[in-house]
Amino acid sequence: MTFSGVLDNMIALVVIILVLSLIVQSVQQALKKLFKIKSRQIEESLLDLFETVLGKGNGADRATAPILNLLPRRQTSLELTDPAVRSLFTSITAEFKKLGRVAQSGKLMLNSIAKDDLLKVVRKVRPDDLLGGSTFGRQLQSVCDEIKAAQDTLSLLARYIQPPASMGSGGDKGGLVIP
Numbered sequence: 001m002t003f004s005g006v007l008d009n010m011i012a013l014v015v016i017i018l019v020l021s022l023i024v025q026s027v028q029q030a031l032k033k034l035f036k037i038k039s040r041q042i043e044e045s046l047l048d049l050f051e052t053v054l055g056k057g058n059g060a061d062r063a064t065a066p067i068l069n070l071l072p073r074r075q076t077s078l079e080l081t082d083p084a085v086r087s088l089f090t091s092i093t094a095e096f097k098k099l100g101r102v103a104q105s106g107k108l109m110l111n112s113i114a115k116d117d118l119l120k121v122v123r124k125v126r127p128d129d130l131l132g133g134s135t136f137g138r139q140l141q142s143v144c145d146e147i148k149a150a151q152d153t154l155s156l157l158a159r160y161i162q163p164p165a166s167m168g169s170g171g172d173k174g175g176l177v178i179p
Contacts, residue, residue, distance in 0.1 A: 032111075033111075036109075036111065038110075038111040039108070039109055039110040039111040042110040042111070042113065043077075043078075043089075043108075043110060044077055046089060046092065047077050047078065047081055047085065047089055050081075050085045050088050050089055051081060051082070051085050054082070054084055054085055054088070056081070056082035056084055056085055088125070091125065092121055092122070092125065093108050095121040095124055095125075096108060096110065096113070096117075096121060099117055099120075099121070101113060101117075
């Protein structure tokens, strides 16, 4: 066998491998579109995020959930979650639908969502919806209330405390000076 014959065989082998890889990728993409695997993975990730933030996780294994969703008559992860998580997820998906993330059938389609779209939708969620039911949300509200009460007390004190007349404007002789 000559050098050109070996080279022809190698080129033919490379072309066959490239064609086979294109066929495999096409089949993978078709299956992903058919079963909406990527969209379901994003939905499961959002549910997991909301459960973590709200502290209402049910301990479900979400790694296999998109595959198990293919089985008929199985409860979805949304049905198994806490009502607070479900309502937050529903409001987020409604915002996605407003952005036009729907299929021809009218169902939610998240397989090609951009990070900017996700941030835009999450920014529209009110903080009390996201943190309202959690311990962190209650603690944050308590701290905000205490800061507001301290500000009110300081402004009240500032009205009643006057610097002594002998201090003038220098304020270096002691005493309390409120700007």
